[in-house]
Amino acid sequence: MASRVVSNTGPLMHLVEIDFVKALDVFQEVYVAQEVINELKRNKVKEYIFREIMLINLKPKFKDVAEILVNKFSLDLGESQSIALALQKRVDYFLTDDLDARTVANVHGLEAHGTVGIILRAFREKIINKETAINKVNELYTSSSLFITKDLVEQIIKAINEFRKYR
Secondary structure (H helix, E strand, C coil): CCCEEEECHHHHHHHHHCCCHHHHHHCCEEEECHHHHHHHHHCCCCHHHHHCCEECCCCHHHHHHHHHHHHHHCCCHHHHHHHHHHHHHCCCEEECCCHHHHHHHHHCCCCEECHHHHHHHHHHCCCCCHHHHHHHHHHHHHHCCCCCCHHHHHHHHHHHHHHHHHC
């Protein structure tokens, strides 16, 4: 099922860190706000990520929304602009690994998913096999800047192993 999403910086950066930008193929279009581009560049994220995403400028009304989100919820500018863009574009999903941003997105009626969710969707949609899914989840723990516990990794791997049993 094709879908349009807005991503903040985290999931894009983490997918680059584990060399798995291909997982974005599960989405029809991936939109980002200007501050996400700025943050990716500041973090010296590999340039090839920019071929996978589409910069969309915020309309004035949604720039105001982003400013309100910064002030009301103490989100950083990238997260606030991303949520505002998701509202502007009326996308299917908002991608974030930040708990506060996920909470604010949910309050505003946005369905939020993180890097793990992207990997699991790629597995579910048979873009990757079970072995690759497990390897990429392990790499999130060992090779990325995403904070994820070993216990959570083990729970995710258990769910991957059990996935086909219940279909």
